[in-house]
Amino acid sequence: MTGRKSFLFILRIFFVLFSLQFLQDAFYKWDGFSYYMRFADFLPDLSLAFFLWTVLGLILSVILWSVIFIFYRIIPKSIFHISLDQVTVFFVCILLLIFVKQVLLGTFSLSYYTGLNHYSLLAIGFILTILTFWISRKYIINNAQKALDGLNTHITPLVWSFALLFVLSIPLSILRTEPSDIVNENGINVHSVSDKESSYSDSNKMKRPNILFIVLDALTARDMSLYGYDRPTTPFISKWADDAIVFNRIYASSNWTSPTVMSMMTGQRLWTHGVWYAANRHASRNYESNLPRVLKDYGYDVYAFVQNRYAHPETLGIKEAFSKRENYHTYWLTSGWWFDDIAKLFVNRNIVMEWIFETNAYAEFINSFRPPNDSTLVPPENVYNYFLEFISKANQEGTSAKVNKPFFAWLHIYPPHEPYLPPPPYFGRFGDADRFSNDMELKESGIVETEYKTEMQAQVDILRKRYDEFIMYSDNQFEIFMTRLAGAIDLSNTIIILLSDHGESFNHGYQGHSGSNLYESMVHVPLIIKLPFNTEGKVSSMPAEQIDITPTILDLIDIPVPEWMEGRSLFPFIKGIPMKPKPVLSMQFIENRALGEPITKGTIAVWEGDYKLIHYLEEDKSLLFNLKSDPDEILNIIKDQPEIAEELLVFIKENLSQANKKNNAVK
Numbered sequence: 001m002t003g004r005k006s007f008l009f010i011l012r013i014f015f016v017l018f019s020l021q022f023l024q025d026a027f028y029k030w031d032g033f034s035y036y037m038r039f040a041d042f043l044p045d046l047s048l049a050f051f052l053w054t055v056l057g058l059i060l061s062v063i064l065w066s067v068i069f070i071f072y073r074i075i076p077k078s079i080f081h082i083s084l085d086q087v088t089v090f091f092v093c094i095l096l097l098i099f100v101k102q103v104l105l106g107t108f109s110l111s112y113y114t115g116l117n118h119y120s121l122l123a124i125g126f127i128l129t130i131l132t133f134w135i136s137r138k139y140i141i142n143n144a145q146k147a148l149d150g151l152n153t154h155i156t157p158l159v160w161s162f163a164l165l166f167v168l169s170i171p172l173s174i175l176r177t178e179p180s181d182i183v184n185e186n187g188i189n190v191h192s193v194s195d196k197e198s199s200y201s202d203s204n205k206m207k208r209p210n211i212l213f214i215v216l217d218a219l220t221a222r223d224m225s226l227y228g229y230d231r232p233t234t235p236f237i238s239k240w241a242d243d244a245i246v247f248n249r250i251y252a253s254s255n256w257t258s259p260t261v262m263s264m265m266t267g268q269r270l271w272t273h274g275v276w277y278a279a280n281r282h283a284s285r286n287y288e289s290n291l292p293r294v295l296k297d298y299g300y301d302v303y304a305f306v307q308n309r310y311a312h313p314e315t316l317g318i319k320e321a322f323s324k325r326e327n328y329h330t331y332w333l334t335s336g337w338w339f340d341d342i343a344k345l346f347v348n349r350n351i352v353m354e355w356i357f358e359t360n361a362y363a364e365f366i367n368s369f370r371p372p373n374d375s376t377l378v379p380p381e382n383v384y385n386y387f388l389e390f391i392s393k394a395n396q397e398g399t400s401a402k403v404n405k406p407f408f409a410w411l412h413i414y415p416p417h418e419p420y421l422p423p424p425p426y427f428g429r430f431g432d433a434d435r436f437s438n439d440m441e442l443k444e445s446g447i448v449e450t451e452y453k454t455e456m457q458a459q460v461d462i463l464r465k466r467y468d469e470f471i472m473y474s475d476n477q478f479e480i481f482m483t484r485l486a487g488a489i490d491l492s493n494t495i496i497i498l499l500s501d502h503g504e505s506f507n508h509g510y511q512g513h514s515g516s517n518l519y520e521s522m523v524h525v526p527l528i529i530k531l532p533f534n535t536e537g538k539v540s541s542m543p544a545e546q547i548d549i550t551p552t553i554l555d556l557i558d559i560p561v562p563e564w565m566e567g568r569s570l571f572p573f574i575k576g577i578p579m580k581p582k583p584v585l586s587m588q589f590i591e592n593r594a595l596g597e598p599i600t601k602g603t604i605a606v607w608e609g610d611y612k613l614i615h616y617l618e619e620d621k622s623l624l625f626n627l628k629s630d631p632d633e634i635l636n637i638i639k640d641q642p643e644i645a646e647e648l649l650v651f652i653k654e655n656l657s658q659a660n661k662k663n664n665a666v667k
Contacts, residue, residue: 010065217257241530244537247539266289266550279310312327372438376419418448447460495529505522514590520612523605545585555569
């Protein structure tokens, strides 16, 4: 066999195996994506992913053939009497074994079970390859040509079939359809306010304050010294909140970003706005019932500076309300790794970017050689500085601030979201400075964003130190921003709201957020409202929800609250008027279809007074806790307090039933 024939054979076999693996992966992914998108919406990203996957396969085939050819050239012919086709057959056998491993044992990790890094495994693999070649040399010599001819004949139909799909993928990848509509509770996309409501006088416009809406991602109230945590994680925020309104018991609408941010932006629960799925892969479209749209209609300039793609206005289908919105990666630092630079070319095609550059074995293998990062690529100051530069420029050009037109600015800061990489001098402040010092160590630890066994709790506790240090760093960056902000805008006419989208868990056998659980560490979040000229702080210990924030903002600036908002305003408390407590809800529904079918899977939690019930829908299992006597949710008292459990469970089931009926009526 000549070098040219060997190369073409390797190219063909690689093309077929890569295509078969992609086909398996595509069916698997569509099984999940079909929960919230039509196949017509999936097809363009599927096509582009196949195109890139094939290109990646072709590149790897060239690399493999180069290895084969070099291997053949350097073998001493006086010792090993072998031909190029024999070497080719041997490497094809190795390739087939790798393919079988990926198809049948795709999640199996040698690094995880052996404790060896990729370099060590490569060295061992190379040695085993040489030994295997030596042991099987006689069989390879006698059957090489026959094996190559037979395999070449059998794969020819597949080569032509996949080649046709490859050609078709090119035009299909650019024919993107608009995302399917997500409708409001009445089944239609409606404007936020009527024409009558949106009219306002110049005098009213000038009286309305600016609003700074600052979200620190994945910040649990349970790890903030402001809320009684024993580590000094938020020294500045604690002091800053002295003359602010602090809400001690605010609960997130869910346990991860997209649904909670959508609830904060709409004042609606998940079963109403419908964004309980991975909306970054399939953005909802034109959801006009949202707070930014209301503010825009009442004369506000509306800006978004969002560092998390899961929270971006485009992801949530509310981008039209914002006059200023940059892509999330605008606020990220570059890693300097060539594979990441290529991935950024597809930043607006999230399915493709995750599929090709993040969540497949070949991408993970390539990224295993990436130099580790020991500092965050998403520093808070990137967002803060961008906003300050923008608003200063707006002032100089005589726009919003200079003419007294109010603005609403949403600053969504990624830290302290993982990876927890606090820079010096914060790293190691709480001990164990030799652990979890870079992103690769965090990833390879096997305890980040996943379930863990009880014996791993000590390691998780160390990881929590890095998280707490990351909070401390975020607190410092917030302090610097507040100092600089005083010279950039009129703070005497600005409301500042500091909050989080969800919390972070380091207990109950789960690290991170999302998943099926709704324990306090995941859903107990901060809410601090700083009003201009307010000299006396207030503290509320009444349970409330994220959906209550939206109507509260509108009441603060004297704008009518639309009927489609489900939260209730906390403004009476701010004014000193007693409020009657009501049950509070949180939920996660990610395993449900988002296409009009009833909600039957997931978890719902309800708080009333000191009691909290967590109900798992599929298992029909409930947990009851008394948070006053058991704040860490250790003791399930459902058998001791069956009447309370039943009352709260009935509340959950009645509200879920009403939501399903409403969604069914829309369908």
